[in-house]
Amino acid sequence: MVAIIDYGVGNLFSLNASLNKIGQQACITNDINVINQASHIILPGVGAFSDAAKLLSASNMDKVLMNNKKPILGICLGMQLLFEKSYEFGITDGLGLIPGEIVPLKGKIHQKIPHMGWNKLDITNPSPILNGMQDQFVYFVHSFYANTNNKYITSVVEYDIAVTATVQKDNIFGCQFHPEKSGEVGLRLLKYFCEYK
Amino acid sequence: MLSKRIIPCLDIRNGRVVKGTNFEGVRDVDDPVELARYYNNAGADELVFYDITASVEQRGLFTNILTKVASEIFIPLTVGGGINEVEDFERVLRCGADKVSVNSGAIKNKYLISNAAKKYGSQCIVLSIDAKRVDGKFKVCTMGGRTITDIDLIEWAKEGETLGAGEIVLNSIDTDGVKNGFDLPMLEQLCNAVKIPVIASGGAGTEQDFKILFEKVQGVDAGLAASIFHYKQVSIPNLKNYLSENGISVRL
Numbered sequence: 001m002v003a004i005i006d007y008g009v010g011n012l013f014s015l016n017a018s019l020n021k022i023g024q025q026a027c028i029t030n031d032i033n034v035i036n037q038a039s040h041i042i043l044p045g046v047g048a049f050s051d052a053a054k055l056l057s058a059s060n061m062d063k064v065l066m067n068n069k070k071p072i073l074g075i076c077l078g079m080q081l082l083f084e085k086s087y088e089f090g091i092t093d094g095l096g097l098i099p100g101e102i103v104p105l106k107g108k109i110h111q112k113i114p115h116m117g118w119n120k121l122d123i124t125n126p127s128p129i130l131n132g133m134q135d136q137f138v139y140f141v142h143s144f145y146a147n148t149n150n151k152y153i154t155s156v157v158e159y160d161i162a163v164t165a166t167v168q169k170d171n172i173f174g175c176q177f178h179p180e181k182s183g184e185v186g187l188r189l190l191k192y193f194c195e196y197k
Numbered sequence: 198m199l200s201k202r203i204i205p206c207l208d209i210r211n212g213r214v215v216k217g218t219n220f221e222g223v224r225d226v227d228d229p230v231e232l233a234r235y236y237n238n239a240g241a242d243e244l245v246f247y248d249i250t251a252s253v254e255q256r257g258l259f260t261n262i263l264t265k266v267a268s269e270i271f272i273p274l275t276v277g278g279g280i281n282e283v284e285d286f287e288r289v290l291r292c293g294a295d296k297v298s299v300n301s302g303a304i305k306n307k308y309l310i311s312n313a314a315k316k317y318g319s320q321c322i323v324l325s326i327d328a329k330r331v332d333g334k335f336k337v338c339t340m341g342g343r344t345i346t347d348i349d350l351i352e353w354a355k356e357g358e359t360l361g362a363g364e365i366v367l368n369s370i371d372t373d374g375v376k377n378g379f380d381l382p383m384l385e386q387l388c389n390a391v392k393i394p395v396i397a398s399g400g401a402g403t404e405q406d407f408k409i410l411f412e413k414v415q416g417v418d419a420g421l422a423a424s425i426f427h428y429k430q431v432s433i434p435n436l437k438n439y440l441s442e443n444g445i446s447v448r449l
Contacts, residue, residue, distance in 0.1 A: 011290050011291075011295075013267060014293055017267060017293065018271050021271070046318055046320070047317075047318050048318075111199075112393065112394060112418075113392070114320060114363065115199070116363070116364070117242075118242055118448045119198065119199050119200070137448035139272070139273060158198055159198065181295060182271070182272075184271075
């Protein structure tokens with residue numbers, strides 16, 4: 001069973017539906033007992049980093065995630081929360097599960113912000129969740145991105161600069177795009193994550 | 198680099214897909230869930246649903262459809278029609294919509310944009326504008342083009358951007374349903390005025406119309422159409438292959 005962490009951020013309908021679609025039992029929860037029983041954890045999120053970080057700690061989910069040994073997948077803002085800190089509306093601490101920080105696209109690119117739409121994956125380090133996904137398109141909506149050591153970056157997309165698309169550190173995975181909105185490719189990524197042991 | 202998006206639009210009334218010419222003479226085309234599945238398999242980059250159901254009582258039908266579509270189609274879904282209050286955002290987002298499009302509701306109360314953006318984020322707010330030429334100026338229309346307001350298209354679009362809209366759909370009433378190509382001059386002016394993504398709507402009749410759109414108005418992010426896709430006059434896979442062969446980046 002996959003636990004989708006519910007901490008009051010974002011719309012979890014599609015994520016839950018996409019896991020059902022690939023035959024995975026999923027549970028939207030903030031119950032520590034349910035999370036303990038889960039094999040995998042997904043940390044979703046849309047909106048502002050500081051609000052989400054506050055909600056994570058108010059629900060005690062921050063401690064649950066920091067002490068966890070199961071595979072975790074952070075999606076979009078959920079991925080950003082895995083890092084040490086963000087510069088969105090001041091400086092806010094994240095979970096610190098992966099070294100690095102969340103910085104604005106603004107000032108670094110000439111293209112439109114947010115980076116919204118389908119962009120092409122370029123795999124920079126092999127990752128079990130990216131099997132066969134070189135040059136595949138996935139759906140992004142974001143204005144900030146992860147600035148981290150290249151060894152944690154598993155794929156990027158070109159948007160004037162190489163924007164971090166996926167990251168991995170041991171059993172901690174993150175994707176900046178929305179796999180639940182990226183058609184067949186996104187469903188495959190979720191499936192590979194759920195199969196990761 | 199982002200690909201250019203191809204977006205089929207489904208106008209829904211009382212649970213069925215409809216599309217007319219110049220918004221008059223609406224006729225039934227197909228079942229919305231079937232059509233959504235068809236478009237997803239054909240490679241549509243996003244789906245737009247406009248609920249043109251007149252009565253509030255029938256709105257429940259639409260949210261049922263939306264829930265069904267969102268349970269099996271995993272590309273972005275935008276929903277519009279009858280969005281007048283922040284509660285209307287909640288109603289459709291709960292059923293699996295990713296973005297909500299506002300039109301006359303925002304003209305009546307512009308703070309609908311900022312209030313919704315604050316609550317759900319700008320990425321969620323699509324400002325849909327119907328516009329028409331009046332004495333050489335582009336004016337905003339309401340009631341599907343039947344009423345012309347005194348509001349200037351460019352001023353309204355810029356204000357919408359400032360209030361927190363994340364995207365603009367521009368539907369030219371002058372070209373809508375005519376199938377003679379998108380309204381390039383109107384789109385050009387809009388793209389030069391705003392920094393958020395712009396979706397072109399109204400006038401597509403052939404594959405070539407999309408090519409001309411993306412070549413001539415480089416700021417345009419997406420092309421939206423309804424009847425040419427519903428009646429299979431243009432097939433989305435053929436269209437995308439054609440655009441790709443012509444050097445336009447699309448998701449294949």
